[in-house]
Each structure stands twice: as structure tokens, then as C-alpha cells.
Amino acid sequence: MARSRRQDAGLLVLRAGTGGVLFAHGAQILFGWFGGPGLGRVFRIFVDQAASSDAVHRKAEYLARTGSYSRDATTQRGAVAGGAAPRRSERHGLTAASVGMERMGFRPGRPSALLAGGSQLAGGTLLAAGLATPVAGAVAAGAMAGAVAVHTPGGFFSVSGGYEFPALLGWTAAALGIAGPGRYSADHLTGHRLNRPRTARLAFLATAALTAAVLRRRAARLPHGPEEPTP
Structure with a gap:
């Protein structure tokens, strides 16, 4: 059965919303747009959240095993959760992004920082436009898989720093x-040259392989x- 205009309109709305959010997050990371901290601060925030979630997880495991937790250890964990004050060179520019990515296990830091923001920015833009939709969806999903891995120690829900x-x-x-993008898309206007089933298979297979390799290394x-x- 042919897809209805109502379904095409629904895909347009979903593409615009999802792509817009991805674009905004990528622009915040790369350029500091939309009130974002830019490359100089955003990864420091991610590092502090990851360190805090990991410290809480380790503390809970130790308490469950021993039923005790010393004041000195608590002080040490607080230092870990809060994060050491960054050096001046770590607070500004791409250097800060690179340091943040390496602390999260993504190395080398500089290419990883650019890849994370660029994947969201490019994937979101292409999704919203409905151009090369399989490639855009695969790239954006791969970028989000990396973010899920970082937030996994916080559990599922966002309120606890999770990956929701x-x-x-x-x-x-x-x-x-x-x-697929539906009728109201750049892919439709170009005859779906970049929206073939083979394109979708290759895009998702390549992204899955690359993402799995990066997360294994991390x-x-x-x-x-x-x-x-x-003690």
C-alpha cells in the first residue's frame, strides 16, 4: 500500500524535531551556539558527570560488600566525584575537548572531540533535510551510542545522569x-539516489562496525x- 501524505507529514515532523535537536547539540559542542559552552567547556561537564556516576557506583558496591565506609574514603571519593580543578590549558579551546575525550577513554582526544560534535551536527542537518537519510540516521545513531556508553554508569534515567x-x-x-524520509524530503527531490536499500545496509553495517571498535578500545x-x- 502506498504511503499516505499524512504519514509523509509525520515523517517530516519527526525528522525536523530529531534532526534539529541533534544539530543544536552538535553546534553547542563545536561552536558554543544556542548558549552552549563550546569545545572549551562541554567536555569538562561530561567528564565531571561521568566521574560522579562512577564514584557513586563504586561506593555502592563497596558498601554492599562490607557495610562500612570510612570518612577518609568518603573524602577521597568526593574529590573524584567533584573532579580536580582543571589547569588553564584544559579550560579553553580544542585542548579542553581533547583532554575531556581522553579522560572518558576516547583516544586520540582531538579527532574524537571533532568526530563527536561533527557527527551530531552533520547527522542532524541531513536528517532534518531528508538527504542521504540512511547515512544520516546511521551516523547519528553511532554518535549517540558513544554518549550512551559514557552515561551507562548513571543507569537509565536522565535524572540520575543516565543514558535515557x-x-x-x-x-x-x-x-x-x-x-526513509518520506515525500517531503531532499531525497525525494533527487530521486532517492542516496536513499537506496543498499545504501542503508552499507551505512548501518559500517557505522556499527566502527562504533563497536571505538567502544571496545574505550x-x-x-x-x-x-x-x-x-581504610
């Missing part, structure tokens, strides 16, 4: 990449197991 929001964005972007660099607090 990036998971929803990534899932929606992937769904749009699979479903996992290998992160410390394993809860750190024992000093």
Missing part, C-alpha cells in the same frame, strides 16, 4: 534511517572493577 536521552535520540535516528582503556577505598 541519548538512547532515545539514537533509536529515533536509526528508525528514520531505516524507514572499554580496554578504562579501569576495571571497583576501586578499594583506603
